[in-house]
Amino acid sequence: MMSGNLSVAHFGGYFHRRPRVVGALFIATAFALYYFFIINGAGDAILEAIYDPDTTNVSLNSILRTSNKYRRHPIEPPFKDKFWEVGQRSRNLSQWITILDSRWGSELPEEDRHMLVNAIDETAISLFPFLQPPDTKQDSTAPLGDLRSSFTKGSKGIVISAGGSDSSARFAGHLIASLRDVLGCTLPIQVAYAGENDLPKHRRDALSSLDKTHSTEFLDVWTVFDDSTLQLRRGGWAIKSFAALASRFEEVIVLDADAVFLQSPDALFEQHAYINNGAYLFHDRLLWQHGFQDRHKWWKDQxxxxxxxxxxxxVWTEDYAEECDSGVVVLDKSRPEVLVGLLHIAWQNTYAVRDEVSYKITYGDKETWWLGLELAGSKYEFEKHYGSILGWGKEDNKENNTVCSFVIAHVDEKDKLLWYNGSLLKNKLADPHGYEVPIYWMMDGKWKKGGKKDMSCMVDERVRWLSGEEVSVLQRSIEAAIQVDELLGLGGPN
Structure with missing residues (x-):
């Protein structure tokens, strides 16, 4: 017994004579306990014990605890009932990024700031595994931070997805020629694709030659995201959200290749709906009321x-079928809530989620855009009107109160025609050579849905003529498109 007491006294005297050793051991033990409990998920009570609330900001403690909980309990399939939960976690993530970017975040001690950055990136990776870079970039330990750093501050630009088929490349060529040569748009353009075979170099060179401003770039999304969980070559529309994320532009206009503009896309950044919210969307046609009950039941649940x-x-209040025409989407990624909303959108377009839910319950990527922003708590706004129509009168309609076509048209905040989908062709699905300038348009009427060969029509509202300037824009765009067809060796006469 005496020997034991002497041993304790001996060690006590040793440490008393060497206070630096005591300090070093205390620090080492504290760090060991911290990392042990963080890695092994010891729970909130133990994390509270590690941090002294008198010396460490309580909100940082809360963030670390919540991040650790998310890491221990990742989102797993089936995904159909997980959209709300992904949204709730996304809301926390955007709040944490906002805190990091705030004055409070900038004044954190270096060690605390490092812990906050790690918590943000670990949460982002657990929620959105596609953020992990491809094998060529495995040295990245902070993929969300790296992604945000890749955005050029204050930049604005256009992203066009043009891979997958000759027709997609052809329509992208039409769009680039119209934007540059007809509308005088000087915004830089990135043409997005998924790997060399998706948009071969000879196609990229041809598209690049169309831009006399020399400000069209190419974005291989595979160089930014690991395609093993995305399968973008098989995804069709799915690439759009990842192209928006990967783009270097901070403020981005995402375009379908077959979009047609009657005003320069610069006007999109000037709409108050965009300025006030940082996310601006366009409506689909108002169709099929009470026609998709399973879809509505799922939306109401999530x-x-x-x-x-x-x-x-x-769509929400009166049970119509489809909300969004995603041919044009405008986003400000400098706003954390918009960026995280875009991450939610992209998650819905990953292969596993779209194959199980997104593309099964709704049509393609269209509804993922507003749903991701909605669930992630990001402000957004749609155009005032549901989809309008631009086209021609019905031959057997003597009253001239009907407008028919295969496209959906959209107006700006002053109700002036801005863009429409479906290409410059009268019917791109039936006649790849049939260019024709539409002469009428209508908004807020009642839709009568057609098919692939039968035009849809709108009735019960005033038929409006296109202005001389609008007709001129479309005529010149068609002339430019015919030249593009010759350059690309696509389309052209039978």
Missing amino acids: IKEPSPAMNKSL
């Missing part, structure tokens, strides 16, 4: 607290 934007929706 959107547990609808936003003001959601409560304005006739």
